[in-house]
Amino acid sequence: MRSLAVFMAVMVLAAASPARADGQARLMAETCTVCHSPEIHSPLPSLAGRPAGDILRVLLAFRDGSRPASIMDRIARGYSREELGAIAGELGRKGAP
């Protein structure tokens, strides 16, 4: 009985986690478009329409310090590779989350 309950709990978690991760990625990506706004013309580049792979490559370069930065190095260091991948996936998919 107990093992069935544990099994069910694991199944529920496994089913729930992709959706949860999706929502988290979207929430994190929504912070990017404050500065990188698709709505206005700005000195900060819009990310709309850029491939996810390009965005991730730049984020990782900011994170490891190999790309000169203003504040993006300070921000990118706050996220894991997986998180940056998920954020890039959101931004690349929609441009504007």
Place this chain on the structure above:
Amino acid sequence: MILSLTRRALLGGGAALLAAPCLSAGAKAASVVIVGGGFGGATAARSLRRAIPDLRIILVEPHHLHVTCPGSNAVVGGLGPLSRLEHGYDQLRSRFGVEVVRDSVAAIEGDARRVRLLGGGWIAYDRLIVSPGIDLLWNEIEGYDEAAAAVMPHAWKAGGQTALLRRRLEAVEDGGVVVIAVPGNPFRCPPGPYERAGLIAWHLSRTRRGCKVLILDAKDSFSKQALFQEGWAALYGDMVEWVSGAGNGRVVRVNAAEGWVETDFDRFTPALANIIPPQSAGRVAVAAGLADAGGFCPVDPATFESRRMPGIHVIGDACMAGEMPKSASSANNQAKIAAAAVAASLAGRDFATAKAINVCYSLLAPDYAVSVAGVYEVAGGRRAGVAGAGGISPLGADPHVHKAEAEYAAGWYAGICADAWGA
């Protein structure tokens, strides 16, 4: 009662008409009421609309325009008109289907899940988001009340006070001293007083001789301190002077009629006194019982739901968000997280929170800015900075770094305003 709200709604714009009093949450679409149309409230409205297309979103805001505090020090320094800080609610109404009710919330009835309007009537909600900003604590500094603020402006809520401080600054003559009194933590916009000092110095250094900006601080250190002090020295020599709390900088008493400002041991009679008093969460939040003894509102750092009243989320300057500073950037990110938590709760889904960001630029001159950034996760029951991330602009940087940051500051402002009120 209904008539008075209808008349006001018509003046304020047709969409507000939908928010007639005494409407219940209804059986179909859920309702979320948002108190306050600043960076937090406006951003929350748009985020909720993205999440739930048929949600009733009712934003209660007493003013027909929001005047942003970000950018207001530049207006004080004479870099632009106050009008460029004004943002209306037309796009929230027309593009995003937000019912904007021009009124104040007189009371929050958490048990009944409704808010009572100052103009009469009430609005029911399924979830409430409270984003009232701050209120100023009068007479915490002896003698500093609303009447004194007409002579010694605080300009810590943008609008008429910003214009007043600008006018008073223009009247300062050669040799005049401008005092800026800064409170202890926590307060709105931790680097704001020091940005203001630089931009006042910028104005005075170009138009007057022998003036001085004297910062009388209750604290012993401040946000981006090394960058500000480096920049002030480079741009203005010894014109800007900072007195720490330990150095007897805390202002304890003022007399607006006689024009003096006192610390424990010294009295100053400056040409202009800008008094930034201690603050609390906006009055509506305090009156509802959402604040603790310190005057701000404890929240769950994952959802920004009140620790004191379930079903109510508090965001922006009014909430206690651990290490996240009280800034427009924090309010923007908190609004998105709270909106996602509200959407999940209305749909009966679990909610997984996300890391949050703060980005803040401060101008020291029109083409000289510095920045601070942070990434904040939920750890130990609060929002805490992610180790190894965040920090301030480099010290000893070339002028072009500060010039670029001034351009980014302008881009940040345009972007975050578009994110809140529409482009």
